[in-house]
Amino acid sequence: MGLGKQDRTKAREELAHDQERAERLPELLRSVAEAERALDEARERGALVEEVHEQGVRLDTALTEAMRAAYARERVLVGVGGYTDRIRRRKRLARPEIKQATQVAEHLLTVREAHRLHGIQQAPRSVV
Template sequence: MALGRHRIGPEARRRHAEDSEAGARLPELVAAAAEAERRLREAHEQGADVAELHRRGTDLDAALTDAMRAAYARQRALIGPRGYDDRIYRRRRMARADVREATAAAERLLTLRERHRLHGIARVPREPAA
């Protein structure tokens, strides 16, 4: 092995390919989350019952979760396959502008999801036991 050359293992290549595919789906997943949020707002405006609000709230939670996971996959894909095995390389790549932007987008989606989980999903009253 020559100096300065690092081998990338097959597992790192596989994970990088998976993350690249998932990261490529980010725009469509963000659009799906926006559509789910629009449907939830419409349900609020129309005065839907608690069960319907809960269902639409959980739909939005699932859409935000998928978008957030794709955003973090995009971040890992931008770092590159070597970042899976080499933590120093990963930290150095995290300082690049494109990776910082991807990280910020992923953290925004994470914050939106957590805020929605805390305050946006309507609670359905439990049925009494028979």
């Protein structure tokens, strides 16, 4: 059973979108490192809770964007067929270069989740 023209077109569009996102991965990883440094510096100098919270949210945002780009890179490496054929996707995921991309994405996901659980300083609510 073949795919319709509309399905193939949609898969190509998704691949193009993922390629754009994946190309930004190095830049986004630099943003993560910068946000981590800024958060560490704020903590070390005893910054106000609000600033530490703000830096924590900034790191969360950077981690989220980098993680999304890493998963987009994985999908790009799998190829257009992976968007429409789950068997092809599973077979391609076993390739070493794709496994490495998956590990990067999963590591970013794990770091982000740990940061969300333990790394974002709660800011006091303002009373209005």
